Amino acid sequence: MGVLDYFKSIPSMTTEEVRQFLAEKHPDEYNLVDVRQPKEYEANHIPGANLIPMAELQDRLEEINPEKPTIVY
Amino acid sequence: MEGGLRAWQGMVAHGPPEAGMAFFSPAADAEEIVGLAWALEEGSKLFYQGVAEHFTGDKETRQMFNWLVSAEMNHEKHLLETYETLTGTKPDFEKLRTKFSGSLNGSVMEGGIPVKEALEWAKDKGVSESLELAMAMEVNAFDLYIKMSRAIEDEKARQIFEKLSEEEQVHLEKLADLLDKKI
Numbered sequence: 001m002g003v004l005d006y007f008k009s010i011p012s013m014t015t016e017e018v019r020q021f022l023a024e025k026h027p028d029e030y031n032l033v034d035v036r037q038p039k040e041y042e043a044n045h046i047p048g049a050n051l052i053p054m055a056e057l058q059d060r061l062e063e064i065n066p067e068k069p070t071i072v073y
Numbered sequence: 074m075e076g077g078l079r080a081w082q083g084m085v086a087h088g089p090p091e092a093g094m095a096f097f098s099p100a101a102d103a104e105e106i107v108g109l110a111w112a113l114e115e116g117s118k119l120f121y122q123g124v125a126e127h128f129t130g131d132k133e134t135r136q137m138f139n140w141l142v143s144a145e146m147n148h149e150k151h152l153l154e155t156y157e158t159l160t161g162t163k164p165d166f167e168k169l170r171t172k173f174s175g176s177l178n179g180s181v182m183e184g185g186i187p188v189k190e191a192l193e194w195a196k197d198k199g200v201s202e203s204l205e206l207a208m209a210m211e212v213n214a215f216d217l218y219i220k221m222s223r224a225i226e227d228e229k230a231r232q233i234f235e236k237l238s239e240e241e242q243v244h245l246e247k248l249a250d251l252l253d254k255k256i
Binding site: 007008009010012013014015018034036037038039040044045046053054055057058071072073 | 074075076077078080081082091092093094184185208209212215242245246248249252253256
């Protein structure tokens with residue numbers, strides 16, 4: 001058994017697919033999460049994105065609504 | 074989102090190698106789980122060793138990756154002790170390598186990413202991108218150990234996986250701190 005048999009790929013969207021998704025949906029219909037560092041977020045981010053740096057994810061999971069689709073970058 | 078915000082801005086065509094999410098069948102046994110974790114730690118160690126060599130002129134970054142190499146070695150030690158406790162036998166390294174890496178003709182690190190592919194990607198990348206890939210690996214390791222602690226029945230092994238997951242979270246925080254300084 002190869003080690004890759006233990007891993008599932010995570011569904012990924014292209015930037016075009018994300019643009020289309022965001023254009024078609026109301027902001028209340030999805031979670032848009034920026035997992036970069038605060039300085040990077042301050043420099044630029046996708047409008048409406050919620051900043052949750054990678055190292056803080058575990059402690060801030062309640063900010064992500066599991067009932068809605070989540071887009072992460 | 075593929076390629077992250079840089080791709081959104083049209084600046085980068087390709088992101089780092091994509092990591093997958095680990096899963097186990099309910100039937101996964103202790104030997105399989107511990108062996109997999111060991112194989113991934115070994116792959117991650119090789120990756121960090123390779124990346125450290127990219128930053129010979131950046132002492133702080135090189136030290137960070139070398140520190141991760143020693144941290145992964147420490148995890149390997151814990152995992153091998155767990156393996157012995159659970160199976161009553163000493164691990165057969167060649168068997169483990171064949172079982173978990175043989176089909177890929179090389180080592181695989183956290184997230185199921187082949188080490189060779191990751192090092193190839195990282196060789197012309199800067200500090201930020203290498204740290205970001207390392208953070209993605211540590212998140213995967215964190216996720217993996219939480220899942221392993223849930224999947225394994227042996228109480229002592231479960232405690233070890235919980236401890237390892239906590240340590241991966243510390244690695245993640247240290248990497249994030251360094252990334253903050255470098256951007």
